[in-house]
Amino acid sequence: MNKEVLVVDLDGTLYATNTFHRYIKYLFLRSVESMDLILSFQILICVFFRILRIISHSKFKYYVLLFSTNKSYINSTEFIQSINVYARDLSGLYDKTYDLRILATAAPASYSKEIAFKYKFDVCIATEMSDTEYSPAFENAKENKRENVVNFLNSRGLKTIDLLITDHSDDLALIKISKNNIIINPDEKFKKELQSLDIQYKVVNIL
CATH class of the missing domain: 1.20.1440 (de novo design (two linked rop proteins))
Known part of the structure; x- marks a missing residue:
């Protein structure tokens, strides 16, 4: 299964x-x-x-x-x-329990991992700081984010993302490989970009 x-x-x-x-x-x-x-x-x-x-x-x-x-x-x-005042409850956006819940973000792991634990995510894939010199692969964003998520899924013997929830076109690389997408508060430019790529998505407008 x-x-x-x-x-x-x-x-x-x-x-x-x-x-x-x-x-x-x-x-x-x-x-x-x-x-x-x-x-x-x-x-x-x-x-x-x-x-x-x-x-x-x-x-x-x-x-x-x-x-x-x-x-x-x-x-x-x-x-x-x-920053608690900015937190959202997104649990009402999906109608079933997921076996693996991943918080994937370009934000620093130094606090993102604690947020992931707080909101009961199984895994946090974020921007990790290291002692190495700067390289473009440092930030967990855009194509790097997609690659890091895919690599993690492969390490677990998993092949697909069943649902992606995001607000930003920076996640387009992930959106393209997800079976289902929920886009939070998209602007018209983002919606047109998704439509031009014939990507199916659901819009949710939320405060």
Whole structure:
């Protein structure tokens, strides 16, 4: 018997916000409160470089996580509690129990894994920080996200995604290989893109 697989996105889907943007604000405020002026300055420089498009979003994320790693005053539980107001209950969007529930996100694993545990996901596939130099494969986004999810499923002897819930065109690579798709609050451009590819999907508008 094949296992039924559910894959859910985090930012804009399970949470009605970009959690990484909230995390940057959290890191900056905690660094100021802790008088860690070096990290405060590093975050400001990263933000400045990103605004000017000197660095990519992926590289921006890499350096923010690199600079903030192993800071004793950074508490993922505290951060998650601060964004509880944005959490959504998506359980009403699917009418059966899935054997494997995956939270797949470009957000940092440092707090995404705790969110996955909180909402009873079996697995969290997120952006992992490592000691290696930056590479485009660092961020669990777009094609990288699809590849990481597929590789995980293959490791479990699974072949398909039965339902994908997402809000963003960045997940188009995953949408293409999912049997069923629920798109949260899509804009007209995203809907036209899906229609042009003859992809079947269900729209759910939710606050």
